[in-house]
Amino acid sequence: MKAPPFAYVRPATLDDVLAELSGGDGKVLAGGQSLVPVLAMRLGRPATLVDINSVAELHGFDAVAGALRIGAAVRQRAVERAAEARAVPLIGMAMPFVGHRELRSRGTVVGSLAHADPAAELPAVAACLDATIEVAGPAGRRRLPASEFFAGAMTTGAGPEDVVVAVEFPAARPGEGFGFAEIARRHGDFALAGVATMVRVGGDGAVETARLTGFGISDRPVTRDVTPFIGEPDLRGPMAELAAEIVDTAGDAHGSTGYRRRLFGVLAARELATALSRARREVPV
Structure with missing residues (x-):
């Protein structure tokens, strides 16, 4: 099947992303491994796809204050292969089960969390570790624990005008x-x-x-x-x-x-x- 008609934009800043999402009829595109099949099956009909891959701050991937912070545009395969990810062993255990290598080369960690498929691996890792999920929206930024973020099948604490900016997984501690x-x-x-x-x-x-x-x-x-x-x-x-x-x-x-x-x-x-x-x-x- 073919996707329904949509407009496509590729903003360069987070403020521009939020402006494009204003009104609630847009959808964020990062890796597209969940969104594109939804469009092809016509299960979703957003007016605009907002591609976030040109937003530099969403590519951040580093260890901060005892946590591994992963930006919204970081690919699963990059995390799977990165030495920094060893600080969170559960990610390394789960990642080989996430689809196939080719899908992980495009799919993003944050995208999997935002999609919130109840059978997906990375949301389970986030829930088990009670990771912190950062969301930006019209009212500013807020940080949600994973225990509050996942609200149901394909449903999260992020609204239609929000974008999930990053996730922070707590690093493993001795013992x-x-x-x-x-x-x-x-x-x-x-x-x-x-x-x-x-x-x-x-x-x-x-x-x-x-x-x-x-x-x-x-x-x-x-x-x-x-x-x-x-x-x-x-x-x-x-x-x-x-x-x-x-x-x-x-x-x-x-x-x-x-x-x-x-x-x-x-x-x-x-x-x-x-x-x-x-x-x-x-x-x-």
């Missing part, structure tokens, strides 16, 4: 370990169920915090504090109970709700155990 896994029909397909985990231990190896985010299981990434469960000798039981609570995606041709619950429970138990093992290896001597 933290991470896990990531998903199940899909084929590599590169959207996940039937997936989990991202983070466990932090103290100097004695005792668990201080454990977080788990599930994706592909509801209308947004679902995060839970699972610290009380980490002391269990077998996590499969508690995670099966958690799956019954939070997995509510309707069954389809790829798998029933019950099947997704079983996938989530097994992955969650395994990746929490993996994160705990890695955290204890990272405890400073």
Whole structure:
């Protein structure tokens, strides 16, 4: 199918981007790996595509104050290959599952967050780490934690006249370990169920915090504090109970709700155990 008619602009400054979005009938174009298929299927009909690739400040990618800041125009492949990204191990674990290499060469990290597909990997990473998402709009800039940013399927805290400027992922600290896994029909397909985990231990190896985010299981990434469960000798039981609570995606041709619950429970138990093992290896001597 062909996209419906639209105007195309390529502003050079963020102020010009916001001016073009004024009125709410424009759509931001960065990598286009989510937007272009939506247009081709005529699921969206924006009057104007606002290409942000000429805005220099949106290409920023660096470590600042214990966090990795990624601008809205930074490609996923650039982050995947960058030494700076090692400060956030969960990004490196998730990135190979994001589509295919060719798509990651054009797609942007921030674009994936702004698209907010409930089965996407990077929103789950942001939710698990409670990353900070910076949004610019007519009223100025604001910073939203990931826990408040994802409002539902393809729905975020950014309005139609806003642009997501950057995301800041907190850098890993000593004593933290991470896990990531998903199940899909084929590599590169959207996940039937997936989990991202983070466990932090103290100097004695005792668990201080454990977080788990599930994706592909509801209308947004679902995060839970699972610290009380980490002391269990077998996590499969508690995670099966958690799956019954939070997995509510309707069954389809790829798998029933019950099947997704079983996938989530097994992955969650395994990746929490993996994160705990890695955290204890990272405890400073």
